[in-house]
Amino acid sequence: MNSERWRRLGVLLFVLLAALVPLADAAMKARPQLAASVAFDAAGRLWRVRLLDGLLVVDRSDDRGASFSAPQPVTRQAEAVAADGELRPDIAVAGERIYVAWTSPLPTAYAGHVRFARSLDGGRSFAAPLTINDNLDAITHRFQTLHVAADGRITLVWIDKRDGEAAKRAGKSYRGAALYYAVSDDGGASFEPNLRLAAHSCECCRIALATDGDGRPVAFWRHVFADGSRDHLLARVAPLADEPEPPRATEEHWQINACPHHGPALAVAPDGTRHGVWFAQLAGEPGLFYRGWTADGRPLAPAIRIGDASAAHPAILAVGPRLLLAWKAFDGEKTVIDVIESTDGGHRWSAPRAVAATGGASDHPQLVAFRGDAYLSWSSEAEGYRLIALAPADGGRP
Amino acid sequence: MRIVRGIAWLLLFVGAWAQAAQLRPFGKGDMARLLAERQGHAFVLTLWSTDCPHCKTSLRQLAALAKTHPQLDLVVVNTDSADESQTIAAMLAAVGLGGRDIWVFAAAAPERLRFEIDRHWGGELPRTYLFESDHQFAAFSGPVDAGALQQWLVRHAGADRPPHPHP
Numbered sequence: 001m002n003s004e005r006w007r008r009l010g011v012l013l014f015v016l017l018a019a020l021v022p023l024a025d026a027a028m029k030a031r032p033q034l035a036a037s038v039a040f041d042a043a044g045r046l047w048r049v050r051l052l053d054g055l056l057v058v059d060r061s062d063d064r065g066a067s068f069s070a071p072q073p074v075t076r077q078a079e080a081v082a083a084d085g086e087l088r089p090d091i092a093v094a095g096e097r098i099y100v101a102w103t104s105p106l107p108t109a110y111a112g113h114v115r116f117a118r119s120l121d122g123g124r125s126f127a128a129p130l131t132i133n134d135n136l137d138a139i140t141h142r143f144q145t146l147h148v149a150a151d152g153r154i155t156l157v158w159i160d161k162r163d164g165e166a167a168k169r170a171g172k173s174y175r176g177a178a179l180y181y182a183v184s185d186d187g188g189a190s191f192e193p194n195l196r197l198a199a200h201s202c203e204c205c206r207i208a209l210a211t212d213g214d215g216r217p218v219a220f221w222r223h224v225f226a227d228g229s230r231d232h233l234l235a236r237v238a239p240l241a242d243e244p245e246p247p248r249a250t251e252e253h254w255q256i257n258a259c260p261h262h263g264p265a266l267a268v269a270p271d272g273t274r275h276g277v278w279f280a281q282l283a284g285e286p287g288l289f290y291r292g293w294t295a296d297g298r299p300l301a302p303a304i305r306i307g308d309a310s311a312a313h314p315a316i317l318a319v320g321p322r323l324l325l326a327w328k329a330f331d332g333e334k335t336v337i338d339v340i341e342s343t344d345g346g347h348r349w350s351a352p353r354a355v356a357a358t359g360g361a362s363d364h365p366q367l368v369a370f371r372g373d374a375y376l377s378w379s380s381e382a383e384g385y386r387l388i389a390l391a392p393a394d395g396g397r398p
Numbered sequence: 399m400r401i402v403r404g405i406a407w408l409l410l411f412v413g414a415w416a417q418a419a420q421l422r423p424f425g426k427g428d429m430a431r432l433l434a435e436r437q438g439h440a441f442v443l444t445l446w447s448t449d450c451p452h453c454k455t456s457l458r459q460l461a462a463l464a465k466t467h468p469q470l471d472l473v474v475v476n477t478d479s480a481d482e483s484q485t486i487a488a489m490l491a492a493v494g495l496g497g498r499d500i501w502v503f504a505a506a507a508p509e510r511l512r513f514e515i516d517r518h519w520g521g522e523l524p525r526t527y528l529f530e531s532d533h534q535f536a537a538f539s540g541p542v543d544a545g546a547l548q549q550w551l552v553r554h555a556g557a558d559r560p561p562h563p564h565p
Contacts, residue, residue, distance in 0.1 A: 030481035109489070110451055203451050257540035259450040260522040279520060281539075286520030309517055311507070330509040361508035381506060 004297065034082075034363040036086035038387075040370040042095070046387065047123065049074070049091040049100050050379070051083040056102060058091065058123050064375075065387025074117050074126045080105045082112065082142070085313075085364065086206040086263050090146035092154075096122045099188055101132075101146040101156055110203075112142040114158045118188040132182050134194045135162040140177060140203070143263070147209040147217040147237075150321045154184040155217045155237055157197060157207050169310045175200045176224035181237055198233065198240040200224045206263030212236065213272030213295050220249065220266040220276050229253045232264055232278055234297055250289065250303060252280035262312060269318040271295075275346055277306060277314040277325055287311050288327055292346040300346065307338060307352065317367035319374050324390060325349070328378055336360065337365045337378055341393040350393040358382055407560050421483055423504030424475050429514040432473065433533055440554040441471035444526040445515070448485050454493060456524035458475065461494035475501040477508060479521065504553045530554075 036050035046061040057071035089102035098119040133141035140161035160180035167174035179197040202222035212218040234249035260281035272295035288311040292300035314327040325340040338352040358380035366377040374390040444455035
């Protein structure tokens with residue numbers, strides 16, 4: 001062996017060792033995977049999906065979150081499941097049917113598969129999961145969102161990079177990623193072939209889905225516009241023409257070539273008006289913005305700022321005449337969930353009230369309703385899971 | 399003789415590895431410590447995640463800069479967590495930033511660290527700060543603006559001074 005070879009061997013060993021490096025510090029622990037999703041069934045029982053010791057499980061609370069049933073594994077074989085921040089498992093309940101969807105990350109960076117499983121026996125057992133993306137390359141198919149309509153149609157929308165990868169292979173550039181979707185009209189036994197909802201979505205922000213006035217899903221997501229700004233689009237779940245460029249639903253014109261990791265939230269009120277909340281930077285100041293739209297997508301009023309510069313990861317809920325908005329804020333010591341409420345369709349809002357706080361790691365807040373009652377659903381590492389009833393705020397009364 | 403030289407190379411590399419690529423938890427108060435250690439000195443701080451496709455471009459840009467300016471004080475902080483350290487180390491090596499301290503977010507709540515670093519940062523990545531000697535800074539979400547970077551380099555030819563004064 002000549003010295004060049006030894007040197008190469010040395011370099012190789014260096015690289016191998018470098019890859020093994022840093023298991024050292026026991027003080028550094030894994031980021032907790034706290035993301036949990038919940039849904040009420042018709043009887044007011046709360047169903048929850050989350051990761052427990054690395055396994056995707058479903059359990060149920062008959063007492064508004066005070067206690068839960070024994071966790072039921074969704075998959076027989078353990079698989080990687082994303083349950084942190086913008087990437088959360090979803091759950092929907094229709095009678096005895098429990099539907100669960102999640103992203104299973106692959107070892108390749110940014111890669112994953114969109115997975116779906118159903119239970120037909122009230123959560124006692126789950127059928128073998130399906131992979132919903134029909135492109136199976138080790139690329140991005142992630143950030144899934146599940147919608148189940150009253151007529152039983154199941155829709156899954158996710159961020160998909162198959163077009164971007166194809167462009168790359170052809171030596172072309174591609175702006176952002178794309179939204180793909182799949183529907184099932186047989187209760188989740190099978191899904192129709194994948195369709196593209198929109199080209200040029202942002203790469204790593206959750207997608208918001210809500211039920212439009214006619215029961216069909218409407219989507220709200222961060223898009224990468226031709227001028228490089230990352231504002232949002234609001235559209236029904238159907239193939240959306242790329243040209244001419246669809247009109248913006250939000251107009252901060254946030255120019256960044258970066259990953260915000262801040263997806264929006266959307267709710268549709270009983271009168272069919274749509275209400276969205278999202279994160280953006282405007283005049284150098286980050287924060288949340290709210291705006292409402294008519295049933296056909298025309299803005300009701302200019303966007304307004306919500307909360308302070310630390311406000312992020314919002315949830316929005318329409319329940320009867322009430323419109324509730326929750327978000328995460330940080331006051332220098334604690335992470336706080338602030339809630340505001342409007343009873344006039346989003347024109348006037350109550351003053352923020354802090355309904356929960358933690359000193360440690362926490363999930364993004366979720367809002368859920370059963371009949372006329374609204375709840376905050378929130379997990380934090382120190383306090384565990386909390387379901388907090390949100391009584392009407394006086395300030396929101398007309 | 400060749401074997402001896404080979405072993406010498408090996409030891410050198412293992413030694414360099416053991417000294418250089420250290421996993422450093424970035425926790426509560428570390429931003430203040432970082433600044434205190436660099437009192438009166440310009441430096442670059444960059445934050446990135448393994449889950450951010452745009453971060454690779456920015457890390458490559460900074461790796462190229464570090465190569466042409468060996469004395470540049472570049473602090474690279476990953477915002478994921480220590481259990482992803484192998485992926486983090488591999489990605490840093492792949493973009494040409496191997497063999498340096500690997501800072502990784504280690505506070506229970508990442509919002510606390512963001513608050514300590516910059517209240518006007520919403521967590522978007524990559525995020526890079528060009529700190530002046532008096533610790534005024536310019537912040538960039540996405541790749542650093544080439545013009546701003548060039549001007550910073552001109553002001554701090556001092557990127558050529560060692561970041562810590564010799565006793």
